[in-house]
Amino acid sequence: MRADAQANRERILSAAEQVFADAGADGSTEAVALRAGVGIGTVFRHFPTKQELIEATVVRHFEQLTAHARDLNARSDAAAALRELIETMVGGTATKIMLLGLLGDPTTDAVVRASRELRSAVRSLLRKAQQAGAVRSDVSVDDLYLLVRGLALAGSQRSTKASTRRKALDVVLAGLAPR
């Protein structure tokens, strides 16, 4: 792979993340090309389909999250670690709308793989927190995913105040504590 091709691939992925963050999955491929400073043709050579572009973006995002989750796994305070992971997943741009939307039903094998990795890292964190008695034991990774996805989706509405977002997160975290 030629050096410029490699560089362009990166620029496109990074542009895609921003565009999809602004406009959701409706963001046009042309907008991505513009933002990346390349022609549309280039985008389609790297990612033959818009779907593949989206999935590549998702994979990238999942990998980052997985790395973060693994870091957190080393922490001694399991409850704080889980809390921080949730905050990371929920916070940030609206990209997560679509990114987290795929947490449930992945499509491509690359996405499946990345999703599996992330899932296992999250499960490990969740288990530790449960063993430490910080989280109710009847909550599964799926349950946690649904909650995280909900917070991320609902909070991505522009007009939402930061304090409201925080409060909602707080309620969910309180609800995760053992009765």
Added chain:
Amino acid sequence: MRADAQANRERILSAAEQVFADAGADGSTEAVALRAGVGIGTVFRHFPTKQELIEATVVRHFEQLTAHARDLNARSDAAAALRELIETMVGGTATKIMLLGLLGDPTTDAVVRASRELRSAVRSLLRKAQQAGAVRSDVSVDDLYLLVRGLALAGSQRSTKASTRRKALDVVLAGLAPR
């Protein structure tokens, strides 16, 4: 207004609710017309813009919710009443994706009015539950809305199991209880 026009208006609104439930706001106007058994022209005569069609659907939905909330207000068990309202808002079709998406920032004046009505009915229920000591006192209607929207959005993903939906709702309700 001619009788047939009145009837068609109703059929269109009801068709719109179903179509948007299946496909979200991307559902095409043509699909609505087809489902309602009328021509596209008829849809556009009643609702000059797709946006207006969506908003009319939203208003209708809000009005139903408001009526339900007011019914519940008569109940003696405030906590159970609030719980039931939340379940109603969260459950049901994916229509809520878009419908509840508007809970935050309404646009048309009709929507604003319907939204205000709903909000005040919900506030009343929430207050009663708080006075009964069933819900933490630092939660506002906005906070509740964010949580409800989150549960509705995240749960509308087709692959989500009913048990997961229930568990997530359970966590949120537990989190709403006073510490």
Added chain:
DNA sequence: GAATATACGGAGTCGTCACTCCGTTAGGCA
């Protein structure tokens, strides 16, 4: 049972967007 205005149907228009094609450009190797 006409007369008439109101409402309907759906082919047609315009804009947008994913995706293609090919002439041009420029990495990288000899």
Added chain:
DNA sequence: TGCCTAACGGAGTGACGACTCCGTATATTC
């Protein structure tokens, strides 16, 4: 340095969806 092929750019294509227009049909009124 020059060749050669990988990679680029962006006008062009086809499909689709919102919205228009007007000839036809039917509720309503007398």
